[in-house]
Amino acid sequence: MPDRENLMDKIVALCKRRGFIFPSSEIYGGIGGFWDYGPLGVELKRNVREAWWQDMVLRHDDTTPPPGMPSPYAMVGIETSIIMHPQVWKASGHYDLFHDMLVDCRHCKARFRADQLATSQCPEKPSKRPGEHTTCDLTPPREFNLMFKTYVGALVDPESEAYLRPETAQGMFVNFRNVLATARVKLPFGIAQIGKSFRNEITPRYFTYRSREFEQMEIEFFCRPEESRLWYEYWRDRRLRWYVSLGLGSDRVRLREHSPEELSHYSCGTADIEYAFPFLPPGEFGELEGIAHRGDFDLRSHMEGKLVRRDGELVVETGPNGKPTHPGSGKDLSYFDEETGERLIPHVIEPSAGVDRSVLAFLCEAYDEDAIPDEKGVPQPRVVLRLHPRLAPVKAAVLPLIRKEGMPEIALELYRELKKTWNVDYDDKGSIGRRYRRQDECGTPYCFTVDGQTLADGTVTVRDRDTTHQERIKLSEVAGWLGEKLGGG
RNA sequence: GCGGGUAUAGCUCAGUGGUAGAGCCCUGGCCUUCCAAGCCAGAGGCGCGGGUUCGAUUCCCGCUACCCGCUCCA
Numbered sequence: 001m002p003d004r005e006n007l008m009d010k011i012v013a014l015c016k017r018r019g020f021i022f023p024s025s026e027i028y029g030g031i032g033g034f035w036d037y038g039p040l041g042v043e044l045k046r047n048v049r050e051a052w053w054q055d056m057v058l059r060h061d062d063t064t065p066p067p068g069m070p071s072p073y074a075m076v077g078i079e080t081s082i083i084m085h086p087q088v089w090k091a092s093g094h095y096d097l098f099h100d101m102l103v104d105c106r107h108c109k110a111r112f113r114a115d116q117l118a119t120s121q122c123p124e125k126p127s128k129r130p131g132e133h134t135t136c137d138l139t140p141p142r143e144f145n146l147m148f149k150t151y152v153g154a155l156v157d158p159e160s161e162a163y164l165r166p167e168t169a170q171g172m173f174v175n176f177r178n179v180l181a182t183a184r185v186k187l188p189f190g191i192a193q194i195g196k197s198f199r200n201e202i203t204p205r206y207f208t209y210r211s212r213e214f215e216q217m218e219i220e221f222f223c224r225p226e227e228s229r230l231w232y233e234y235w236r237d238r239r240l241r242w243y244v245s246l247g248l249g250s251d252r253v254r255l256r257e258h259s260p261e262e263l264s265h266y267s268c269g270t271a272d273i274e275y276a277f278p279f280l281p282p283g284e285f286g287e288l289e290g291i292a293h294r295g296d297f298d299l300r301s302h303m304e305g306k307l308v309r310r311d312g313e314l315v316v317e318t319g320p321n322g323k324p325t326h327p328g329s330g331k332d333l334s335y336f337d338e339e340t341g342e343r344l345i346p347h348v349i350e351p352s353a354g355v356d357r358s359v360l361a362f363l364c365e366a367y368d369e370d371a372i373p374d375e376k377g378v379p380q381p382r383v384v385l386r387l388h389p390r391l392a393p394v395k396a397a398v399l400p401l402i403r404k405e406g407m408p409e410i411a412l413e414l415y416r417e418l419k420k421t422w423n424v425d426y427d428d429k430g431s432i433g434r435r436y437r438r439q440d441e442c443g444t445p446y447c448f449t450v451d452g453q454t455l456a457d458g459t460v461t462v463r464d465r466d467t468t469h470q471e472r473i474k475l476s477e478v479a480g481w482l483g484e485k486l487g488g489g
Numbered sequence: 490g491c492g493g494g495u496a497u498a499g500c501u502c503a504g505u506g507g508u509a510g511a512g513c514c515c516u517g518g519c520c521u522u523c524c525a526a527g528c529c530a531g532a533g534g535c536g537c538g539g540g541u542u543c544g545a546u547u548c549c550c551g552c553u554a555c556c557c558g559c560u561c562c563a
Contacts, residue, residue: 012555013501016499016500017499017500023554026554027536028553029552030536030553030555031554032553144490144561146562199562201561203490203560203561205556210562272563287563372524373524374526380524382525401521401523402521402522403521404521407522430525431521431523432521432522432523432524433524434525434526436524436525449523461523463523463524470523
């Protein structure tokens with residue numbers, strides 16, 4: 001394994017060199033917190049997305065209970081708009097949460113919420129409030145908004161203000177009734193969505209880990225309250241297994257249950273799936289996905305209005321006039337159980353994953369340096385991306401050993417056959433060893449080499465990325481062999 | 490948002506007040522029968538803006554991006 005010290009730099013350099021990830025708008029100097037995916041990166045990211053969509057949605061069997069669970073469940077997909085009605089974010093609590101008036105102290109560098117100055121302490125003199133100590137040098141209250149603001153319609157007017165969504169989840173909640181009415185689903189069921197979200201992070205950092213524009217893969221899973229704990233544990237464990245199944249080493253990925261103090265005000269259970277990213281100090285982990293038990297918080301918010309916890313109960317937040325500060329839709333988002341005749345507000349389990357963070361974790365996990373002997377037996381260094389074949393941007397390369405004796409023609413014919421099904425490369429530039437290394441660096445799991453023996457007996461060499469071992473298979477059986485290795489992914 | 494550091498070719502680095510070079514990589518050709526070979530040819534660069542100067546990649550200022558530490562956020 002390469003030493004941890006420069007590992008992240010090497011991964012960033014590889015991403016740039018081979019066209020996985022570039023800084024956005026780079027020719028203009030870049031723009032912080034935004035990233036572009038290059039020709040290989042876009043395939044890797046698509047593969048992550050598609051693995052999730054296939055495993056969570058398309059291949060889900062909604063007639064069979066998962067092992068150990070009381071019932072089967074349905075899962076449907078959805079794609080909702082990035083800009084939603086502004087009231088969505090007010091009722092959900094995001095507007096208040098992401099929107100603060102803050103005061104900075106120029107002297108001690110501390111930052112305070114303007115509405116909490118009276119109850120805050122000066123860090124240098126805790127007996128005093130900010131501004132009361134002699135060295136305090138406070139700025140006026142300044143607006144901080146973590147949500148990107150825009151205007152709907154050409155007229156720039158406060159009435160037309162809207163926000164780019166800071167999460168995809170609200171799209172599922174506001175479509176709860178539409179899905180119930182059209183998809184013929186019964187509890188328990190899930191709604192899945194993949195899409196872009198936007199947060200105006202104060203400090204974008206760690207390559208693509210904390211970006212201002214990012215992509216999420218989220219499920220809102222609706223179930224009966226009394227079964228919610230069970231489903232929470234189901235999703236928590238299942239989602240962890242998903243990362244492991246795609247190659248994240250179990251020693252660098254972990255599940256961490258939040259402590260009670262750490263839980264959001266609406267949550268009665270949350271776990272993070274975390275990865276030991278190389279840019280973090282040894283022993284520290286960064287969040288890949290959060291699995292939250294959200295109770296009935298979201299559906300109730302969109303019925304009644306913004307909720308706050310008071311004396312342990314979720315109640316609608318009211319202003320001085322006694323009316324809700326941020327009213328909900330007033331629509332009935334309850335569920336009627338035909339069998340029991342009972343009407344209830346389902347509880348929600350929310351596995352919320354970051355696509356870009358997953359891509360980054362898979363890249364970090366896959367990056368490796370080893371040494372393989374050259375023709376003289378001297379070990380030569382090699383950079384190899386040990387990506388899971390389902391995630392590999394290029395599934396195989398077809399290579400003529402030399403550019404004559406009809407080898408290119410045979411190789412091109414094979415390339416064209418495989419290209420009908422998979423993303424494969426054809427390469428006849430440079431020595432065979434160099435071409436293998438090029439494929440290693442972008443994570444291509446297999447190379448098929450047309451050589452002298454192909455002309456004689458119709459077999460080709462298959463070279464394995466991870467072991468560099470070679471075997472021979474029949475030219476006519478390459479497509480079948482590759483299909484088997486890729487497992488239909 | 491604060492403090493510190495960095496910015497020359499795709500990468501790693503030289504270098505200069507008179508517009509820059511190496512190695513690797515890349516492209517074309519020759520040669521090559523299995524792990525970054527060789528030969529020939531070629532492409533490609535001083536982050537952005539302003540100032541000083543006859544002339545700035547070099548000196549000064551500002552900006553931007555990235556890295557580290559705080560802060561913030563989850």
